[in-house]
Amino acid sequence: MKLDSKIPEGPLDKKWTNHKSNIRLVNPANKRNIDVIVIGTGLAGASASASLAEMGYNVKAFCFQDSPRRAHSIAAQGGINAAKNYQNDGDSVYRLFYDTVKGGDYRSREANVYRLAEVSTNIIDQCVAQGVPFARDYGGLLDNRSFGGVQVSRTFYAKGQTGQQLLLGAYSALSRQISKGKVKLYNRHEMVEIVKVDGKARGIIAKNLVTGELERHGAHAVVLASGGYGNVFFLSTNAMGSNGSAAWKAHRQGALFSNPCFTQIHPTCIPVSGTYQSKLTLMSESLRNDGRIWVPKEKEDAEAIRQGKLKPTDLPEEKRDYYLERRYPAFGNLVPRDVASRAAKERCDAGYGVNKTGQAVYLDFASAIQRYGKEEAAVQGLKNPSAQEITDLGKKVVASKYGNLFQMYEKITGDNPYQTPMMIFPAVHYTMGGLWVDYNLMTSVPGLFATGESNFSDHGANRLGASALMQGLADGYFVLPYTIGDYLADDIRTGPISTDSKEFEDAENEIVERTQKLMNAKGKHSVDEYHKKLGLIMWNECGMSRNAEGLKKAMKEIQELRADFWENVKIPGNINEYNPELDKAGRVADFLELGELMCKDALEREESAGGHFREEHQTEEGEAKRDDENYAFVSCWNYKGNPSDAELIKEDLVFENIELKTRSYK
Amino acid sequence: MNLTLKVWRQQNADSKGEMVTYKVSDITPDMSFLEMIDVLNEGILSGDIEDKQNYGPVAFDHDCREGICGMCSMYINGEPHGPGRAVTTCQLHMREFSDGETIYIEPWRAKAFPIIKDLVTDRSAFDRIIQAGGYVSVNTSGNTQDANALPIPKENADAAFDAATCIGCGACVAACKNSSAMLFTSAKVAQLSLLPQGEPEREKRVMDMVKQMDEEGFGNCTNTGACSVECPKEISLENIARMNREFLRANLTSSK
Amino acid sequence: MSGLIKSSLAKKYWMAATGLFLCLFLVGHLAGNLQLFIPGEEGKIQFNEYAKFMTTNPIVRVLSIVTFASVLFHVIDGIILTVANKKARPQNYAYSKPSKNSIWTSRNMGVLGTIILAFIITHLSNFWYKMKFGSLPVDSAGYTDLHGVVMEAFQSPIYVIIYVVSMVAIGFHLWHGFSSAFKTMGVSHKSYTPLIEKAGYAFSVIIPLGFALIPIYVFLTNS
Structure with missing residues (x-):
């Protein structure tokens, strides 16, 4: 099999524009005769369904949940990146592109990532127009925060619920098209097979989960927006229903599966507490801005803590090992996710872990509380504040920044993180690998497309924080709706796809x-x-x-x-x-x-x-x-x-605009 | 902990259900409520827990298990999402209960939320309310005006956000003695009425959404406030008053 | 505009509007009745004169028709809403603890309303009907002696108890109803809603208390 990634010719910053100008289109009258199936209603799926329907295609949208609004995009906390440069801190499309390629350890396609950075700004415009209530400053303009190791503030957010707000925005656009009859929604339906006719994806077999009935659905193209496969680990931050089946069925039908081993392990999750555990809960990466990560320096102390004989707050400073600050003085507690996760594992494997299972490290806010307390005391003009006063003031500041996360932690663990350090451990969070797609987001099966987390395309070997939401919406709103036309232009005379064929x-x-x-x-x-x-x-x-x-x-x-x-x-x-x-x-x-x-x-x-x-x-x-x-x-x-018999095909990565360097956070 | 569970079992939409008693043991306080149900189901599957009438594992809706998808929906000991405040069922932990306790578990009960099986209900009525107008009619051209072209007072943006945090779980309907969907509907109406983007369709939206809400067979609001108390996202009752105002205003001023 | 007649919200608007109007009526009614506290022949004549005014003045007559209509509307609308609410939950919970999330009065407006309706009927037949259609004696000033009827009625401890209990029901009804009506009408703001709520609680204590004191006062002073 020969791979053609269809990356357009020309300079990097002109590729997408040129491509859009040159690909084939389907005229509006013909779109009415073309059916598209979209699997999944997360950010990528809902946005794709809505956009395709707006353009005039007949869309059938499928989700296994009871409502499209429940897709797991909803759980994303931190934010969404966009190269708006509203903060005037030197951000640009190129810089977002560069950070993403570097953050992905140089294992992604330049052209795809550049396009992602390019359309990132449209996403914010689009979402605001839809009524997504992003955080704003007192002047009424959009607020930004910094995230995961980059040097600019380009992350747009809605408290700790950015994914929810963006998904509800896409869901509202989808709902609008459902009300117009342009999208037919199949909730509590699961795609169980992709049907190919003459080598092209021409429909699916779906299972009605309520009745168990199998249904045949024909279409001129099938779009997978079915998310990642992190649940292969059983314990992950994914939803219980998140699964890799749609992608895997596609793979069985001949779609190439790319970089399946690239899995993101998120460093700050609530540790496993017992064998009954069904899922792991993420604590936002933003906590690492102020929390210091440590384990005891001495194994005996770690042992005593595990047995409940010693409290972490009783351990003096000199007996603590702030291992990230020790190993990576330049970035300290703010090293990228993969580095932080591995370091935690290294300490725990060496016998320094702190909860009953020995699989946890501390995330400590004590020094942040002191630091903020002193600042606040100075701001309030207190002279010689007592230690208690400083602590109380500091706790207030920390509460205003992370209150909801602290509350969530306490609800789950029963511990009060204002008094005792949080315990955290890495957990499976995201899968960078996925179905291979070309520049048009088409898999190696003609007519079968993959968007969002289900494809492999943009994050290389590691995804930066706040980039998953960006990719899902970019694919669904601004990439696929254009590129799918290039394929469907051949189908204007095909007519409805019959589901009575032998293939179905x-x-x-x-x-x-x-x-x-x-x-x-x-x-x-x-x-x-x-x-x-x-x-x-x-x-x-x-x-x-x-x-x-x-x-x-x-x-x-x-x-x-x-x-x-x-x-x-x-x-x-x-x-x-x-x-x-x-x-x-x-x-x-x-x-x-x-x-x-x-x-x-x-x-x-x-x-x-x-x-x-x-x-x-x-x-x-x-x-x-x-x-x-x-x-x-x-x-x-x-x-x-x-x-085990799978055949390896390589797509060489060509870097024309970025020099490959070793990532160093020392 | 050892517990006695009284669980609503119902084969399908058409069958008559009943409360069935199960005994579960070795429950630890750190388990979430849904993990306790997992233990029950594993026990029923393996035969360790007696399931006299052979109903099999208990069907229940759940997905994200971190309190944001809105899928989980159990009426526990007489309250939606159980005794905790500002939590969904998946965020409720067993340390809220004591050893030997009897726990009653039922599905949401409302005409508009028919039961599919056991604790699983059909909440697509909520989707249809949103489809009736819970959106801004803007196409995804990517050429809308710049996001910062229209400043929005922080206060309004924050209030819109608070209303928008609704997860659509239906606890408000379950808690309301009238099975009213006012809190859900009003949260969306309020969000969009607070933002300039929602302005052009303001009147039509509230009228259409209320109409759909009524058609779905939800009851009427009597301002008991139960919805807001039980809401896992603490959506304010203020939204209901706002929708009342919006609807009155729309009917008095709209040309339709 | 059809939304102001057919929709669920419209039914609530009418409920709130009639309820609030009836609150105004209560104020007027109590103000008049306070004259029953004036002792002796002077009080008797003043009250009877007032009663005559209330039954003959054209403006008051219009108001009283509006009041009757409001009561009727409030009752019928209430029944319609209650029936719809029952229909919205055809099967009840096996185990429910609503006290965890709402106050008793807010959930029992229908029950309280029914008690109040029964009271209104009793009350009307006791006084209004007698005044309007009965043949009552006249007082020394020539007015129909409603005052005497009142004094006689409240000699009976049973009547006193019925009246006091009914006032408690009205108090509970108002405890929730007063501020709820404002919310239903969309009058809500974080700056003045707490004030409305407090005023509602005060109203629901003071007005029924004022009414309840009359039979007690009469019973204690005349027997």
């Missing part, structure tokens, strides 16, 4: 057979038991750090687990009813294949880049060692039956 028939039969097979398994273990086992294998061997031996072992274990799953899984109830266990089983079946491919990809990539850290490839000081000579490519996996 076969696809449906295969699903029925597969479901029957699941239901007929011997019934010894629940779906969750398998999912948890898979998650543990992935976390241990394909998590924050990986090595060849572990990855090989993991692949073998996953193969065995998969075989056991099909043999012994237990699914209650019937096929033709609302049966969440059955739906879950279908998703876990796919994860059991995807997980293996992730390990294979991690094994293949003999370098450390971004979220992918191979223990064999590190400097003497334990920092990541990239290999630009041999691994400056996108790994694209072609499905060949078993994941």
Whole structure:
């Protein structure tokens, strides 16, 4: 298979404009005769559905939740980046582009990232026009904050609920088109297969989750906006329903899967507290602006803390190890996500972890409280304030900045973070890898498109904070609606896609057979038991750090687990009813294949880049060692039956505008 | 902790449901309420927990499990989302309960939210209310005016944001003795009426959304305030008054 | 404009508007009734003269028709709303603890209203009907002696209890109803809503208390 990424000719900053001017269009009268299916209603899906419908296409939108507003984009806290330069701090499209490529450890496509930075400014205009209530300053203008290691303030936000506000904006645009009849919504529906006719994606088989019925839906193009696959780890910050199945079905139908091993582990999440745990909760990255991360210097102290014999507040300064400040004096607690996560793991593995399980580090606001307290006392003109007064004032300032996060932490853990340091640990958060797409966001299957987190395109090996929202909306509002026309221009005479064809028939039969097979398994273990086992294998061997031996072992274990799953899984109830266990089983079946491919990809990539850290490839000081000579490519996996047999195709990454450098935060 | 659960079980929309008793044990205070239900379901699946009538695992809506998607929806011990304040069911933790306690778990009950199975209800009535007008009619051209061309007083922007934090879970309807959807509807009306972007469609929006709300079969607001108390996002009752004002104004001034 | 007749909000507007009008009526009614505290023949004549004025003055007659209409409207609208509210939840919770999220009076306006309606009927048949259609004696000044009827009625402890209990019901009804009516009409602002609420609580205590004192006073002084 030969890959054509269709990157337009010309200078970087003209590529998108030129491309838009040159690609083919579909005239409005013809759009009325063209159907598009969109899977998922998150930022990418809702915005794409709304935009395509506005343009005149007939859209069918699918979501497995009860309402399109529930897609997991809603949980994004921090913000959305855009190169508006409202703060006049020297931001520009180029700088956003540069930061994104560098932050991604030089494993993304220049042209795609530049386009993303270019349209980022439109996103903010669009969202404000929709009534998204971004934070504003007293002059009534939009406020910005800085985020994750970059040197400018370009992040637009709505308190700690930016994702929610942006999604509700996209949802409102979608709702408007539903009310006009241009979008038909299928909620509580899950796509279970992509149907190809003559090699082109021409529809899907969807399952009505309430009745269990299978439905055939034909269309001239299918757009996947189905999110990432972080739930392969079982425990992650993803929603319980987030799954990789749509992308995996696409992969099975011939769409290449790119960089599956690039997973983002977020450093500040609430640690696991027991085996019953179902998900992990993120604490916004913004906490690292003021919190200091530490573990005890002595193992005995860590041990005593774990056993509850010693309180962290009783440990004197000189017995604490502020390891990020020690290792990375220049960036300290504000190193990028991948670096912070690995450092925490390193300390815990060495036996310095602090909660019962030994898998947690402290995030301490005591010194911030003191610092702010003194400042505030000075502002208020207090002379010789008492220690208590300073602490009280400091707590007030911290509360005004992070009050809702502190409250959330207390609700979950029962600890008061104003009095005792928070405990945090890294958790799986985002997957940079995904379906391979060309510049038009089309996968290697003609007519099948992938947007948002489900594609691989913009974040390389590590995503910067506040960039996921940007990409989802950029793809859905401003990229796909244009580029899809280039493909659909061939379909103006095709007419409606019949769902009576043999291809639909076969696809449906295969699903029925597969479901029957699941239901007929011997019934010894629940779906969750398998999912948890898979998650543990992935976390241990394909998590924050990986090595060849572990990855090989993991692949073998996953193969065995998969075989056991099909043999012994237990699914209650019937096929033709609302049966969440059955739906879950279908998703876990796919994860059991995807997980293996992730390990294979991690094994293949003999370098450390971004979220992918191979223990064999590190400097003497334990920092990541990239290999630009041999691994400056996108790994694209072609499905060949078993994941272990997948064929590797490489798309070489060409850097014409950026010089490749080693990331250093020392 | 050991607990007695009394859970509403109902096979499907057409069948008659009943409260069924289950015993769960080894619940730890750090578990979230939904994780406790996970334990119940694993127990039912494995046969460790007695499920006399063979209902199987309890069906319940849940997704993000961090209090923002609005999917989880249980009426626990007589209150939507249980005894906690400003929390969704997934943010409710078992430390709020005591050993040996009996916990009642029911679905949202409203004509407009028909039960699909067990604790799962159909809340698409909310979607239809939004579809009736809960948006600004602007196409995604990317050529709208610059975001900063129109300053908005911080106070209004903040108030709009507070109203916009509604997660559409339906606790307001569940809590209201009249199953009224006024808090939900008014939150969206208020958000857009506070912003200049919402101005052109201000009258039409409130009239259309109220009309849809009425058609869905929700009850009437009697200002008991239960909705706001139980709202996981603490949406203010002020929004309802604002919608009352907007609707009155629209009917008196609109040319329609 | 059809929204002001058919919609759920319209029904609430009418409920609030009639309720607030009836609050005004209560003030006027109490002001007149306070004359019952004036002792002796002088008080008797003054009250009877007032009663005559109230039943004959054309403006007052118009007002009284509006009042009757308001009561009727308030009752019918209330029934319509209550029926709709019941329909909105065909199946009730097996276990519910509404006291956790709302006050009793706010949830029982219908019950309180029914008590009040029963009271109004009793009250009208006791006094208004007798005044209007009965053959009452006249006082020394030639006015129909409603004062005497009042004095006689409140000799009975049962009447006194009925009246006092009914005033408690009115108090509870107003406790929620007064400020709620303003909110329903859209009158709400963080600067004055607390004032309206406080005024409502004061109103719901003072007015019914004033009414309730009359039968108690009469009972204690005349028997």
